[in-house]
Amino acid sequence: MGGPAAARTNRRRGRLSEPVKGLVGVLIVGMVWQFAAILGFMPPAYFPTATTVLGYALTLVVQPVFLSHVVETLASMLLGLLIAAALAVPLGVLLGRFRVAYRLANTLVEAMRPIPALALTPVAILVFGLTSATTVSLVVWTASWPILINSVYGMHSVDRVALETARSFGFGRWQLIYRVALPSAAPFIATGIRIAIGIGLAVTVATEMITGAGNGVGAWIVVASSGGSLLPVYAAAVLVGLLGYLLNYAFERLERRVFAWHHSFRGEGV
Amino acid sequence: MHIADAERTAVLDVKGLVHAYATADGVLEAISDLTFSIYEGEFVSIVGPSGSGKTTLLKVLAGLLHASRGDVRVAGRQLTGNVPQGVALVFQDYSRSLFPWLTVRANVELPLTRQGMAKEEIARRSRESLAAVGLLDFERRYPWELSGGMQQRVAISRALAFQPRLLLMDEPFASVDAQTRADLEDLIAAVHHRYGTTTLFVTHDIDESVYLSDRVLVLSAHPARLLLDRKVTLPRPRDQVKTRELPEFVHLRAEIAGLILRPKGLAAGEDA
């Protein structure tokens, strides 16, 4: 891939750097979109130009009403994520550590995991009504699985040698978990959380769209597009996409910094 | 049997080879003005300290890297930009150079399936080379089912079946234990005796280089330069215990060690 040495070589040879290339790619897509929209295949209400979408998105970003919806969505997602992590990480650590428990639980996990949170929306509505608790509960359901599975995977990936070394120094069972297994598994757990962020955001927005409970970006989209124009949808897609992209990017950077010592981040990989 | 150098066929001709690469601190030379030749049927070792550009040299010869300056000819043909034909390379990291989705036999046969060779011929070659390394019984196994030494033997078998004009080996036994290494050394010596493959063998192990070769080339530390080109006249077949006791072995070993193991003294005099 890259790294500082490759970047220097690239610069020396007059090639574009990665971020610039990415920007160029996005610009090209934007220009194609603009051109296609101007050609007028579809009415502007359904296929606005890229510049229109961008302009509208920019006005939204500073609009307090829209922003409060965004905050609402983020709050639901984060709360759901926190609860999910609080449940799934300890469970995953235990299941990862004790093989017998894992084999028992695995069947259950594999049976329940495919149930999309959205299919359970009606159940959540019945239990919680049309409140944000519905949304949060569904985020908890969705986010728990990747976190759980990655936590178990992380525990299974702990280096035997490290464990045995620690054991030879007299560490007890729980100390081994806390001092050796957990730090080793932490990067994997973090990956699970990062995946859960992406999915959690999608589920939050989708649930808001279905319940239309009046709060959150999803509800905003439903209301805003009821006027027949798709412009709000496009703008919201850009903004939410950007939000998700940035969250993912920021979390990845954080992971890299906190877990720089882990072998999956050192060296050139394979 | 001695044949005058000028009358023998040079399988490999290297003249004034330089390999340099750009870094943040300017241009660094890995190889600096290397000149030597290797003749048909010879087993030549290249030995030098770690990081002395030995691997870089092999990669240039195999066509994986480009020479910055100089002339390299394989079997009379100059290296252009492409991979030279008839050159096989055995990597140090055998576990990564074998393809895990192919059986042992399929791994050995893959390089052969190109040239429009008949299936029977391919099968014959792969079975023969597997038998030569003693792995015929394992032809249907996958690489991960084999030990490290066995995997390296598969890699060697693959190179043999290819029937290369020039066999390059990059510290092939560095990643195995001493016992296995001794077995593999004798294996490669036997194989060379049987097939007469021209071999260029890179190692950092001085004993190994003397034990196996007809000739030893000693490289200096980075940037690599040729310090010594010495014929080895120890009798063949060689024995792990007896040969290593012979005076010639001990002297040659000491001479090479003296060149390699005192890099400080050397660098002070040779620094440009």
Place this chain on the structure above:
Amino acid sequence: MATEPSRARAPWHSVRRILESASLIVALVAVWQIATAANHALYFPTPAQIWSQMVISWFTASGFTQNILPSFARVTLGWVLAALAGVPLGMAIGLSPSFAGYVKPIVHFGRAVPAPVVLPVFMIFFGIGDAMKIAFIAVGVAWPIILNAIKGVESIDRVQLETATVYGIRGPRRFLRVVLPAALPDIMAGLRISLALSFVLMVISEMIAASGGIGYQILQSQAQFDILNMWAGIVVLAVGGVVFNAALTAVERRVLRWHRGLQGESA
């Protein structure tokens, strides 16, 4: 690590695994039955009741052809379309590093946009019929497939590529016999993720477009307070998801036999 093939142990191993899983499922259903029967909660019927409801309204000829079949057909079609387009595209991007720099951020962004957000766009452009749902699923699910295909190609071991180069393995042969197998584990992982996502998108498209299918039935039942039918739909959906996933996993196991062996563990 292993010095003897684990294939000899495989048949008994998987039989034992199936028996374990089956008995576990039976035990769980029993617990479920006892818990819900004891509670008499309005919103949580017993498995027995759910089963009879399923037989009555879901496993009938019309139930099958109007709801179960179309929904699962849409999922399959959407996913297959995404795979057929996404895998080659992703691999092509991964194989040309200079081009990849331009395209990767776009793909990452596409993945970051939650598909439900753009559902209204699909409904305007395609209506609310099958075409819309299939297109929606296909487009929504393509991103993880592409990303994983790119990753699969980019993370191929350099030593393997060098080996192939040295031995003169070039062109289509190189692609089919070296690049593709090496990238396959990541590609299969992407396909598995996308399958789960396909179900999600199928459900949401049916719930919002309100024109038939399992998702629609579930939501409709809840609105009409037909709790039993709602749960029956959820169970049908869950079982469908499990079956599809198990099928794909079985295919993955077969195709990636060598990969599992490499990791020394049964997935």
